[in-house]
Amino acid sequence: MATLEQYCQQFKDVRPNRARGNTSPHKICMLFAVIDLIQDGLITDSRIYFNDTLKNRFALYFEQLKTPRDKLNAAFPFYYLRSSAFWHHYIKPDAQTQYDAIKTPSETSLANTVEYAFIDVELFELLQNPTTANKLKAAAAVNLDTHEAGFKIWTKAIGHSEAKVDEYVLALKEKVADLMIFDGLEQPNIFAVNDYFDVARMINKLRGLSDASNATYGDPATGHVATCIKALELYRAYLDQLSDIEAQLDIDHIQHDDSIAETTKAVLVQARRGQGKFRERLIKQWGGCAITGYKNISLLMASHIKPWSTSDNAERLDPYNGLLLTPNLDKAFDLHFISFNAKGRILISEALGDYYALGINKDMQVPLKEQHLPFIEQHRDVYFEKLG
Template sequence: MTFRKWMEYQGLSAASVNNYDTAIKGVISDWAQAADLLQGPLNAVESHQRFAEVSKQIRELEVFRQRNSTGNGMYAAALNKFAAYLKSSCKEDVEDDLSEILSEKDCTETDKITSVKTRLGQGIFRQRLIGYWQGCAVTQYPDTTLLVASHIKPWRESSNEERLNVYNGFLLLPTLDKAFDKGLITFEESGKIKVSEQLEMPELFGISSNMKVRLDKQHQDYLAFHRDCVFRKAPY
């Protein structure tokens, strides 16, 4: 979901949506790039942690302080809204998780490497999923070199045992993995796909309402967590 669409779902006025969206893509991005804080526009940042770091630096720029003051705080409000957008959309922030792993003091280098590989859907976890699914869990696409090992219950919310559990994972095509990771699709107890109303034009992602996945009973608790805590429900 785009930043603009997210703000509309939050009930912001059309004027606020336009002001904040334009500020993030336009002048604030220009200020950040001119100060060598970024190599591209702000809306290209996907990590909440990375945005927090850049946002703090942007707020210290003289041009930002001046323009924000004369603009009655509009630019600061735009940064705050974009931070909230990233926080809501990045259920799984890889950069944050990897930073946490690497900063662990009571962890051996071998354990860190294992954790990093697991977080990235590689190593033992990926091998187990390939052995279990043999192809994409949804479409049965067979070339596993193009498939992504995706946790059902998010890595951050899982215990070390759950992170390596073959029943806590799907092997998916990249588009399906991204939508699943972001909570834009999930699966019912029957295995039938459930598409969030927040996913725009799912057909362009190759996602259709007749898709389903074959489930064992060991998948159910993990999927219940995904439906309750990750899946993006319709706004009220």
């Protein structure tokens, strides 16, 4: 029985056609269409019929993600997804030979040979759940040349209208790039930028533009620049959301790792969530926020210093690899906008922008012990320095 983590990996590995210099969106559009129809209750079991409902939903996604070289053809992904471990065909009686002879699939050849496609029952159950379905959508979107598809799905899911989503996508694809070129900072397609920190830099630079009027863009504080900043802030939040997906995948990996004892699994899962014994040890160690001394522990976050992804299981539970922080400091630290020197003095990245608005100031300090220093050194030298 495959796990969510395994299916996410399979979705990342669907191997779209990359001929002619671009990634074909066909397989991804087909997966998005199937997920939508399951969520809408229009596909009610693991069988997927090649009917007008499926083809129409596929076409909606295809119109959003196609390039000028791509041609609308739902038969291709319906057939070629069979190379993925989760997608299968139920062949019509006496049609196996004809099916095996297919060189280039068409709607006619599929109608003559395939009764329906079907996915694993376990996968169908995961796709019925909106939370796990969104994680699988995000995994499939990795195959695209950019994060555009995932951003559209996420932005609609948090309540923005389709018109607003289109406005933000246009700003990210064209207007932001124009402004960055104008500012002497030519950037690639914004949707090709998957680094939270690079997006933070762009926001900072555009805020600099909004401080002075420019005849080309009218009043940048309320018009063109403001829209671009809002779009970039949403894109930064989308990239941040992907890290939450990674956290859940980490938890799934722990839960399905047979080499880890069950009692240890429970402790590690709680630690990944910033709870349990790891949090208790940090509360005992710090007694309040490690930086401000704030005492209401119900509002404080247990933050790992050395990232979970690069820590071993012992380091993940080590209280000296953690700080107890207020939510604003936790977020800034986790995203490497702040760090500390060997004496515990705060270091603040310029990319953070108006840090006073977050209650952060240059006089902050954390009383580090010797055992903290190796973890803090890595956070500072490997991650914080990345922001420049």
